[in-house]
Amino acid sequence: MKRTIITISISMLLAAALLAGCGGQKTLYDSLYAELSEDLSASDPSVIAGRRIVIDPGHGGEYDGAIGADSLSEAEVNLGVALYLWGLLREAGAEVHMTRSSDRDFLPEGASTPGADLAALLRDDLGARIEKANEFEPEVFISIHHNSNIALDRDRNGIEIYYRGTDHGASLELATDLHTHLARNLGIATTTIKTGNYYVLRNSKAGASVLGEASYLSNPGVEEKLKLSAKQKLEAEAYFLGLVEYFSRGVPVIEMAGPGTDTLTAPSRLEFFIEPGAGVPLDPASFEARINGKRVACFQPVGGGNTFCHMPATMPNGIFSVTFSARSEMGATATYGPKKMLLDRPVRFFLPMPLSSGPQTLNVLALDAGGRPVANGTMISLSDPDGKNKSTNPTRDGKALFIRKNAAEAYVRSVYRYADF
Numbered sequence: 149m150k151r152t153i154i155t156i157s158i159s160m161l162l163a164a165a166l167l168a169g170c171g172g173q174k175t176l177y178d179s180l181y182a183e184l185s186e187d188l189s190a191s192d193p194s195v196i197a198g199r200r201i202v203i204d205p206g207h208g209g210e211y212d213g214a215i216g217a218d219s220l221s222e223a224e225v226n227l228g229v230a231l232y233l234w235g236l237l238r239e240a241g242a243e244v245h246m247t248r249s250s251d252r253d254f255l256p257e258g259a260s261t262p263g264a265d266l267a268a269l270l271r272d273d274l275g276a277r278i279e280k281a282n283e284f285e286p287e288v289f290i291s292i293h294h295n296s297n298i299a300l301d302r303d304r305n306g307i308e309i310y311y312r313g314t315d316h317g318a319s320l321e322l323a324t325d326l327h328t329h330l331a332r333n334l335g336i337a338t339t340t341i342k343t344g345n346y347y348v349l350r351n352s353k354a355g356a357s358v359l360g361e362a363s364y365l366s367n368p369g370v371e372e373k374l375k376l377s378a379k380q381k382l383e384a385e386a387y388f389l390g391l392v393e394y395f396s397r398g399v400p401v402i403e404m405a406g407p408g409t410d411t412l413t414a415p416s417r418l419e420f421f422i423e424p425g426a427g428v429p430l431d432p433a434s435f436e437a438r439i440n441g442k443r444v445a446c447f448q449p450v451g452g453g454n455t456f457c458h459m460p461a462t463m464p465n466g467i468f469s470v471t472f473s474a475r476s477e478m479g480a481t482a483t484y485g486p487k488k489m490l491l492d493r494p495v496r497f498f499l500p501m502p503l504s505s506g507p508q509t510l511n512v513l514a515l516d517a518g519g520r521p522v523a524n525g526t527m528i529s530l531s532d533p534d535g536k537n538k539s540t541n542p543t544r545d546g547k548a549l550f551i552r553k554n555a556a557e558a559y560v561r562s563v564y565r566y567a568d569f
Contacts, residue, residue, distance in 0.1 A: 179335035180305075181363075181373040184385055186332060193388075195395040195426040197241030202281040204291040204348060205230035205246065206359075209253025211273065214296035214364075216371035223251060225365065225374045226292045232384030233292075237391070245284045247277045254280075274347045282353045287399070287482070288322060289354035290387070291346070294374070296366040305370060307336050308361040310344025317473060317481035318356035318399070319349075326390035330362055333386040355402070355483045356394075360387070398428020398476030402484040405454050411490045415459035420472050420484065422455060434475035440468050465491050465516060465523040492523045501547065510550045514543055521546020 205226040207213035213222030230246060237244040248254075254276035259269055281289055297304050307330050311323035323341050331339045349357050362383050363370045373379040406419035418437060424430050437446050437457035446457040457472070471485035493516035501511035512530060514522045521543070528548035531538040541548045 177369045180369050181379040181382055182335050184333050184382055186329070186389055188385055188389065191389055191392045192396060193236075193240035193392055195392060196237060198243065199288070199395055199399075199425075200243045200284060200286045201237055201245070201288045201290070201391070202284055202286040202354065203230045203233055203237075203244065203246045204277060204281060204289065205248055206291055206293040208248050208251050210255060211253055211270070214294060214366060216365045217302065217368050218371055218375075220365065220371050220375055222294045222296070222365050225294050225380060227251065228374075228377060228380040229362075229383050229387070230292050232381045233290075233387050236384060236388040240388075240392075245281070245286070247280050271347070275351075278348045278351045281348075282351075286354040287356065287401075288391070288394075289348075289352045289357040290326075291348050291359040292387075293359060293361050294363055294365040294370075295361040296364060300366055302366060302368055305336055305364045305367045306338035306340065306361075307331055307334065307363065308339075309341050310346065310349065310359040310361070311341070312349045312352065312357040313343035313345050314350070315357070315483065318483045319358060321397075321479075321481055322356040322390075322394050323358045325394040326358060326360060326387060329386045329390040329393065330360070330383070333389070334363060334383065336363060353486060355399075362386075394480070396426055397478040397480035399425045399480045400430055400474045400476055400482040401425055402472055402474060402482050404470075404472070404484060404487065410488070411492055412459075413493055415461050415463055415491065418457045418459065418470060418472075420455045420457070422474050425476065425480070425482070428476040428478050428480070431475045431477050434473070434481075436474075437470065437472045439463070439470055459491075463491055464520055465493050467523075490523060492526070493517065493520070495522050495526065495528075498528075511547045512550065513546050514548065515546065 205223075207221075207223035207226060209223075211223065213226065215221055227248070227250075231249070234244055234246055254273045255269055259272075295306070295308060307327065309323045309327045309330070311319035320341075327339060327341050330336075344359055346359055349359055363374075365371055365374065374383075401423040403421045404418070405421045407416050420435075420437070422430060422435065432448060435446055435448065435455050437444050439459065444457050444460065446455050448455045467488055467490050469486040469488055471483060471487070473481060473483045475481045495514045496517040497515040497519070499513040499515065501513055510530075512528055514526060514528055516522055524542070524544050526543045527540055528543060529538055529540040530548075530550050539550055541550060
């Protein structure tokens, strides 16, 4: 009795498995970037009208980012998704800005030479990128990326949304809304929200700042999908839906109304204009201002109007940071700042400090009317009693250091001559 021997190749088995998947149960690949599961037309994009948003397509130019197994670069995909998102937001009436709209970096021409400090160059690139973003004074900053892993585990995939680590209010809320809609629409089961200490996040001055790693480009299935512009558009639509949900909860609009200058010669009161977003009422009890991280008292006049916050009279001279936050009745948080300002009370007193040994030196301590050291960088001029040999130096901790080999005693007399005690 003859037996028939049947030889089956591995490729035949793989083909059969794919056919079985097509005819019956869906595989993970089938659901990956398959289609938008939500109805885009059912959303209300009007809540985005007039909102200031910056999109940062990560990498570009000298920086390709992650590279897929078939050589698709992350920089290319990031830009594709960002351009689609830019179009959706513009159509909805948002004031939207992109840090780059082409395959470029932010390095000076010829900077990447053999032996160059690559870490320093990367910091320069990121610094220029976030400086450009901050100039727009955005309410929202979104940096778009696609992930990889060091071990190059080609099966690994996931959605990871990072929010500015110091902001568990607006940035976390935005990350949560974006995460929800990316998870619903990209067909990726593993999803996380994490705090992020990335350079662009910690240096962003936007009200809410996030960095999205929507999928792993090192996964061949993801790479094959994201080669298609339609799949890049799908991801952009998921981001757009997340932004619509974020603003639909009434993110307040906050602007600083006073004082009209960043440099103050005396403590003043800070004035903020707060407007409801998307027609959702504000929660006045949530209004909070902080100076250098410390809460200061605020009040709103009876009948409404701008909110006023008083600077402490005892504040030291120097640069200080101001933030202001408010929530809607639906729990949407908006944050203004941090904004850098300078308290620079004028010099009132000069005090000579003891001479040191060695080269004859003199420290001049400059104080304001309240006896506080003046702001760092205040320029102090010192001359001999006859007005000759004038020297000008900046202060640090109120002290300006002067060095001369001769006439130290004349310096002392000069200080006393012009001091006011």
